[in-house]
Amino acid sequence: xxxxVESGGVVVQxxxxxxxSCAASGFTFGDxxxxxxxxxxxxxxxxxxxxxxxxxxxxxxxxxxxRFTISRDNSKNSLYLQMNSLxxxxxxxxxxAKDQISAPSGTNPFDYWGQGTLVTVSS
Amino acid sequence: xxxxxxxxxxxVAPGTTARITxxxxxxxxxxxxxxxxxxxxxxxxxxxxxxxxxxxxxERFSGSNSGNTATLTISRVEVGDEADYxxxxxxxxxxxxxxxxxxxxxxx
Numbered sequence: 001x002x003x004x005v006e007s008g009g010v011v012v013q014x015x016x017x018x019x020x021s022c023a024a025s026g027f028t029f030g031d032x033x034x035x036x037x038x039x040x041x042x043x044x045x046x047x048x049x050x051x052x053x054x055x056x057x058x059x060x061x062x063x064x065x066x067r068f069t070i071s072r073d074n075s076k077n078s079l080y081l082q083m084n085s086l087x088x089x090x091x092x093x094x095x096x097a098k099d100q101i102s103a104p105s106g107t108n109p110f111d112y113w114g115q116g117t118l119v120t121v122s123s
Numbered sequence: 124x125x126x127x128x129x130x131x132x133x134x135v136a137p138g139t140t141a142r143i144t145x146x147x148x149x150x151x152x153x154x155x156x157x158x159x160x161x162x163x164x165x166x167x168x169x170x171x172x173x174x175x176x177x178x179x180x181x182e183r184f185s186g187s188n189s190g191n192t193a194t195l196t197i198s199r200v201e202v203g204d205e206a207d208y209x210x211x212x213x214x215x216x217x218x219x220x221x222x223x224x225x226x227x228x229x230x231x
Binding site for chain 2: 035037039044045046047050059061062095097100105106107109110111113114115116
């Protein structure tokens with residue numbers, strides 16, 4: 001059974017930093033691109049970042065580019081999101097999501113999601 | 124950036140058909156995916172590549188895509204179908220994944 005479990009969400013002050021983790025199991029983690037998607041309170045889903053199977057390519061939404069860094073450790077079946085210079089509008093539930101197909105393609109849907117971890121940016 | 128437009132809300136009676144639209148310039152040329160998110164739960168893929176259903180998703184869920192509009196159709200709607208629904212595509216120019224704003228389905 002595929003499982004994705006996020007952790008690391010806390011309350012942090014504006015300008016602060018935070019590192020989210022996603023522990024994966026039930027599939028060959030190192031074969032698939034992975035993404036972070038967030039949902040601010042009362043708003044819709046927003047794709048945040050993607051990393052290919054070997055970490056060779058990363059993509060970021062314009063809203064986080066230059067502040068967030070996605071990474072992975074395939075030996076630990078883990079995905080990470082380093083979040084710096086946090087702003088109030090970064091407050092959201094953050095989900096990790098798996099691409100459906102192992103061949104890297106932008107057209108892949110997300111077939112499994114974690115339950116999410118809440119990041120609150122507040123003074 | 125590529126914009127996907129969904130109606131904020133759709134309301135239907137139980138047993139009827141719900142249609143949720145997703146508008147975008149020439150969206151018919153893109154692969155559209157649909158997700159269901161119930162309150163407090165993770166999103167679930169219900170339709171991928173315009174009209175394919177993942178294993179375990181009921182036949183009551185179907186999809187179509189043509190021109191500037193993609194549509195998720197839920198037949199014989201049940202109270203348990205109440206959720207937020209999101210369409211999603213890949214914007215090739217930016218190489219970004221893009222979500223629609225989401226539609227809240229209410230079953231009256």
